[in-house]
Amino acid sequence: MPTPRIPSLNKLLAALPRDIHERLLPKLELVPLKLGASVYEAGGKQPYVYFPTDAIVSLLYVMKDGASAEIAVVGNEGLVGIALFMGGETTPSRAVVQSAGHAYRLSSKRLKVEFEAGGALQHLLLRYTQALITQMAQTAVCNRHHSIEQQLCRWLLLSADRLPTNVLTMTQELIANMLGVRREGVTEAAGKLQDARLINYSRGRITILDRPKLERRVCECYAVVKSEFDRLLPDAIAR
Amino acid sequence: MQAVAKPRSNALLSEVPQKERARLARLLKPVSLTFGEVLQEAQLIKHVYFPVDCLVSLFAPLRDNVAVEVGLVGSEGMVGVPLALGVSTSSVRAVVQGAGSALRMGAAAFQRELDLNPVLTTSIHRYIHLLMCQVTQTAACNAYHSIEARCARWLLMTSDRMRSDKVELTHEYLARMLGVRRVGVTVAAGNLQRQGVIAYSRGHITILEPKKLEKIACECYGLVKARYENPDG
Secondary structure, three states, X not given: OOOOOOHHHOHHHHOOOHHHHHHHHHHOEEEEEOOOOEEEOOOOOOOEEEEEOOOXXXXXXXXXXXXXXXXXXXXXXXXXXXXXXOOOOOOOOEEEEEEOEEEEEEEHHHHHHHHHOOHHHHHHHHHHHHHHHHHHHHHHHHHHHOOHHHHHHHHHHHHHHOOOOOEEEOOHHHHHHHXXXXXXXXXXXXXXXXXXXXXXXXXXXXXXXXXXXXXXXXXXXXXXXXXXXHHHOHHHHOO | OOOOOOOOOOHHHHOOOHHHHHHHHHHOEXXXXXXXXXXXXXXXXXXXXXXXXXXXEEEEEOOOOOEEEEEEEOOOOOEOHHHHOOOOEOOOEEEEEEOEEXXXXXXXXXXXXXXXXXXXXXXXXXXXXXXXXXXXXXXXXXXXXXXXXXXXXXXXHXXXXXXXXXXXXXXXXXXXXXOOOHHHHHHHHHHHHHOOOEEXXXXXXXXXXXXXXXXXXXXXXXXXXXXXXXXXX
16 A cells, blocks of 8 residues: 555645645654554653544543543544643643554644644644544543444544545454443444444454444434534545 | 622633733623523533633533533633634533632633733633543543442532532432433432431532542542643643
């Protein structure tokens, strides 16, 4: 598969006006993100922010006993590291690659300079922040109210929306960690979706076969999050 | 003569430099908010609120009239943060959870003020970061922790923000807050009462042993509190 080398593959970068885009271009560095790799640790410093192109990064909250729960997914519609420009020097969550791919990284210092200059970049990143808050709040509700199968459908659809393909490279164990449920629960839910031919799962690859049917099974949380992203970041999300 | 109590303020506003305060004061209207009052539906924002000694719950609405609390706002914060992110509608519902006073500002005036007042803008962005930490914690907490631990956390967070060891609420309300069935809350509150940690009577909960309650609460309480006290920690 060819390596994506065009920063426009990240929709936030693509939505920037040309002058900012050109100014940032030489500062952006394409890096591979390996499955399961940690981009940030909770409470750690953030030397870089990441604009994923064909990778998905999960923001996870890690409990004292090591258990973790996913609070948001970030893919080609966003960036990882918003705590930086919101004035928190460290991030409260752990950021882990949950679907392997690439991201453009930019030094935090550089991003801060651009952000503080105001204008289109600041405007875009703040709107992205609001969309992310909605995603986090909806995840809090979903974790409480909806079945594992519904959560899995939500997770698959949100992830697929953030990838250029309908194939997710990942393991069930990772999904279980993401959803904060036991592995068997995910295996059972994924098995049902596979039997109904909505997805195909083999050797760490999940392929979405029937998107409309998946959308019918998912809880409302997916639509709430999607419509908020579509509304707040129309240029960044238009597919 | 009795000393007049110094009015409590809102942390975001108190960081504003002296020279900006007179203009800001003209835009702020003191309002008295009652329990259960809806300040904001998940729609267009008309006003922002800076709580002084009231407490506001943020709910993510679901169909079927179910809503789950995702955040609590007191004098450390504000209601209407989407405006500070350049977004004119709210995705959450804001309901007064503890009666008291707040300062209210019109949405348009607030947006103009943000352009004029970089100190305010920076402290609000910082607050949004903390609010996101709270929402994050709630998402994880909802997935993992027992009703009793969550109940304890909620009582402590409410009591901190109300600066009072008395919290007014019914089991039904608390159940709605925590997104669980009422019977679950009744059992959890009963356990807390038997241990002598709280006293419950007719819609009033009194925290008798805050230290013990902190031990029963899940880790989420201490973590969010520590972060509010030291945002970079």
